[in-house]
Every structure is written in structure tokens, then in C-alpha cells.
Amino acid sequence: MINNSQHIKLDEIIKQTLRNYEVSDDNTDWERMESLLNTIPKSNSFKYKDALHSFGESLKTIPKSISIKTISTPISIKWIRPAYIIIGLSIVIGGFLIYGIVHFYKTSSDTNTIPQPAIENVTKTIPSDSSIHGATGVTAPQQVIDTIENIIPEEITNDNSSDTDEVASDQKKDIVEKDVKEEKNNKKNNTDKDEPALKKNNATLLFHDSLKAPEINIKENHSGNKNEPDNTATFDIIMQKHNADSLKNFLNKIHKDSLKSPN
Amino acid sequence: MNESDIKKGCLKNNRESQKALYNLYYTKMLSICLRYSKDSVEAKEILLEGFFKVFATIKNHKDTEPLEEWIKKTIIETAVEHLKKNNHNLIVSTFNATKATKSTTDEISDDEIISSINKENVLKALQELTPAYRKVFNLSVIEGYSHKKISDMLDTSEDTSESNLAKAKFNLRKNLQQSIKKSDDK
Numbered sequence: 001m002i003n004n005s006q007h008i009k010l011d012e013i014i015k016q017t018l019r020n021y022e023v024s025d026d027n028t029d030w031e032r033m034e035s036l037l038n039t040i041p042k043s044n045s046f047k048y049k050d051a052l053h054s055f056g057e058s059l060k061t062i063p064k065s066i067s068i069k070t071i072s073t074p075i076s077i078k079w080i081r082p083a084y085i086i087i088g089l090s091i092v093i094g095g096f097l098i099y100g101i102v103h104f105y106k107t108s109s110d111t112n113t114i115p116q117p118a119i120e121n122v123t124k125t126i127p128s129d130s131s132i133h134g135a136t137g138v139t140a141p142q143q144v145i146d147t148i149e150n151i152i153p154e155e156i157t158n159d160n161s162s163d164t165d166e167v168a169s170d171q172k173k174d175i176v177e178k179d180v181k182e183e184k185n186n187k188k189n190n191t192d193k194d195e196p197a198l199k200k201n202n203a204t205l206l207f208h209d210s211l212k213a214p215e216i217n218i219k220e221n222h223s224g225n226k227n228e229p230d231n232t233a234t235f236d237i238i239m240q241k242h243n244a245d246s247l248k249n250f251l252n253k254i255h256k257d258s259l260k261s262p263n
Numbered sequence: 264m265n266e267s268d269i270k271k272g273c274l275k276n277n278r279e280s281q282k283a284l285y286n287l288y289y290t291k292m293l294s295i296c297l298r299y300s301k302d303s304v305e306a307k308e309i310l311l312e313g314f315f316k317v318f319a320t321i322k323n324h325k326d327t328e329p330l331e332e333w334i335k336k337t338i339i340e341t342a343v344e345h346l347k348k349n350n351h352n353l354i355v356s357t358f359n360a361t362k363a364t365k366s367t368t369d370e371i372s373d374d375e376i377i378s379s380i381n382k383e384n385v386l387k388a389l390q391e392l393t394p395a396y397r398k399v400f401n402l403s404v405i406e407g408y409s410h411k412k413i414s415d416m417l418d419t420s421e422d423t424s425e426s427n428l429a430k431a432k433f434n435l436r437k438n439l440q441q442s443i444k445k446s447d448d449k
Contacts, residue, residue, distance in 0.1 A: 013377055
């Protein structure tokens with residue numbers, strides 16, 4: 001009992017000592033507290049509570065502002081308040097919807113307009129080592145690309161002139177024939193072995209291009225000259241001056257030539 | 264600037280008012296934090312957390328309740344939360360406590376303790392308790408909370424709270440004995 005009472009006494013003394021304990025520390029360290037308070041993000045300037053409150057208050061004033069004299073039936077008085085509430089809510093919901101749609105399109109347009117990395121035009125210079133690749137293996141595709149590039153602009157530029165003036169086309173034909181002869185002389189020296197391959201590539205590339213092929217057929221209806229030189233270098237020019245039948249004949253001719261020559 | 268003006272300023276997030284309130288209750292609240300913490304560093308951490316909470320939630324204070332009492336309550340809640348976060352201390356300290364309980368011998372009587380007791384060695388003895396015991400001792404003996412309230416605050420049962428209080432008292436006495444013995448030896 002004595003021991004227990006002593007314990008209680010001790011507990012009481014400890015309790016009083018700790019309760020009255022006050023530390024003497026002058027360094028309040030307010031700077032640290034202030035820096036901690038500065039980390040709080042500022043609250044949103046738009047106060048939803050106040051806005052809703054004012055909206056509710058404005059709803060209260062609606063029936064007062066409408067004079068009963070102007071309303072003919074009691075049913076309209078009954079329904080005027082819910083109607084205003086519905087209108088108000090629909091404005092709010094509509095506003096949210098519009099905002100959501102605008103925001104959605106904004107974000108989607110942002111994702112669509114991400115600039116794609118520019119693809120560099122890498123041109124590989126393949127060494128012309130005939131022992132490894134052969135004579136025609138490397139050079140042929142480059143030439144094909146050159147001829148395609150030549151065909152497309154000429155088709156577009158000659159499109160209007162060939163349709164309108166036949167005299168002009170005859171003069172042009174003469175000029176073209178001269179050019180063809182010059183080109184023929186130049187290219188004969190360089191591309192004697194590659195001619196069959198070029199013929200095939202030109203033909204296939206032209207007619208596989210679904211966009212360009214119809215244009216060619218339509219444009220060449222007026223001209224009917226069948227006596228054209230059999231040369232791959234002038235293929236683009238030939239295409240401009242022949243109609244569908246002449247083109248068929250031309251292709252048959254090429255085919256026969258290829259059958260005759262083994263390479 | 265009186266207390267109501269300080270409170271109004273704090274509600275407007277005015278820095279000067281906040282500083283005034285902080286300086287006004289700094290020492291009192293730091294003393295409370297020292298009771299709940301193991302040292303002065305942890306006490307200051309709890310104090311900063313507590314005042315941060317006070318400034319953030321001062322709009323919840325009702326004028327019917329004294330502001331000092333409300334701040335004190337907020338600081339105590341923060342201290343309890345802070346100690347809850349550091350649960351790893353609980354396991355280590357509980358082991359030490361049980362070990363100490365087994366090897367206890369009453370070398371110094373309570374009368375001797377009472378005669379040589381002072382604020383500093385009582386606080387030190389309290390800080391040497393495990394966080395769980397320290398919390399229960401503070402809440403029960405110093406603040407006067409019931410075991411039901413303590414169990415609600417600490418998410419434990421009332422029995423655990425009572426048992427922890429008994430062990431806390433026992434260990435506190437033992438710590439005081441040791442500190443008095445050390446001072447006598449010097």
C-alpha cells in the first residue's frame with residue numbers, strides 16, 4: 001500500500017512538472033515557417049461557393065421580379081420557377097460541354113500538329129564496281145527515276161497547248177524531233193546496254209501510276225502521228241503525241257524488238 | 264494587436280498576423296512538442312508541421328473555444344500523426360522496453376526520486392521512452408484523455424492503451440532512477 005501510494009505521488013509530481021514545463025528558446029525560426037507557408041499553392045481565384053450562393057440568391061428573386069398581372073394562368077406561375085432553374089442549369093451544363101469540346105479539340109489538334117522529324121534525302125553513291133554488281137545492276141534504277149521526273153512536268157506543261165493549237169503542235173513536233181535526235185546521239189554513247197531495261201521500267205512505271213495514266217490518254221487524242229522514233233530516251237515525248245491506239249502499237253513494237261534481241 | 268485581430272489577419276493569410284500568432288505561442292507549443300518527441304530537432308519538426316496545420320485550418324476554429332486550447336489540440340494531433348508515420352521506431356523501442364522490464368531492480372526508492380526530481384531529467388526520462396509509451400503517457404497523464412479517446416486516436420484497443428500506460432509509467436520511473444544514479448555517480 002505504501003509503495004503504491006508513493007507511486008501515485010511520484011506520478012502526480014511528474015505530471016505537474018511536465019505540465020508546467022516551458023522551454024526557453026528565443027530562436028523562433030520564423031524564416032523556416034515562412035518558407036514552408038510560401039510553398040502553399042494560391043487558392044483558385046474563382047470562388048465556387050460564392051458563385052453558387054449568388055446563383056441561388058438570384059433564383060430567389062425571380063418570382064418577385066415577375067408581376068402576377070402579366071401572367072395569365074396560375075399554371076404558369078407554378079412552372080415559372082422550375083423553368084428558370086432548368087434554363088439556368090442548361091446554360092451551366094451547356095457551358096461545361098462547350099468548354100469540354102473546345103478543350104478536347106484543342107488537345108487533339110495539339111497532338112496532331114506534333115512536328116514530324118524531317119526525313120533527309122539520303123543519296124547513296126553506289127560504287128560502280130562491275131566485278132561485284134555487274135554492268136547494269138546499279139545504274140538502271142537511277143536512270144528510271146530521272147526519266148520519271150522528266151515525264152511529269154512535261155505532261156503538265158503541255159496539257160493546255162496540245163489541246164488548243166494543232167499548228168503549234170506540228171512546230172513543236174519538229175523541235176522535239178531535233179531534240180530527240182540530239183538526245184539519241186548523246187545517250188547512245190552512254191546507255192547502249194541499259195536500253196531494254198529502261199524500256200521495261202518506263203512502261204511499267206508509267207502505267208502503274210494510276211493517277212497519271214488516264215491524263216496521258218485523254219491528252220493525246222488530238223494527235224495521230226504514228227511515225228515516232230523507237231527510243232527509250234524520248235518515251236515521255238512520244239507519250240504526249242499519241243492516242244491509245246498508237247500507244248498500243250508502240251508497246252507491241254517494243255515487245256517485238258525485245259523478242260528479237262536476246263538481251 | 265490582440266488575439267482576435269491576429270486571428271482575422273491569419274484568416275486573410277496575412278504574414279504579419281501569422282508571425283505574431285507563431286511568436287505568441289511558440290514556447291508553449293514547443294514545450295508540448297518536446298514531450299512527444301525524442302529530441303529538440305524532432306520537436307521543432309512537429310512544431311512547424313503543427314503551425315502549418317493551424318494556419319491552414321484556422322477558419323475551422325470557433326470563437327467559443329479559446330484559441331490557445333485549439334492550437335494546442337492541433338499541435339497534439341500533429342504530434343500523434345508524426346509519431347504514427349515513424350512506426351519503425353515502435354518495433355525497436357518495444358524490444359528495448361521489454362528487455363528493460365525484465366532486468367529491473369528497484370535500486371532507488373520513489374522518495375529519493377521525488378527529492379531529486381527536476382524539469383530537465385523528467386523530460387529526458389520521458390523522451391527516452393518508446394514512441395508508443397510516450398504517446399499514451401502524454402495523452403493519458405498530461406492531457407487527461409480517457410483510454411477510449413486514446414484508443415480512437417491511436418487506432419488501438421483500450422486494453423492496449425491501458426497496458427501501454429502501465430509500462431510507460433514503469434519505464435519512466437526506471438529512466439528517472441537511472442538518470443539520478445548517473446548524476447550521483449558524477
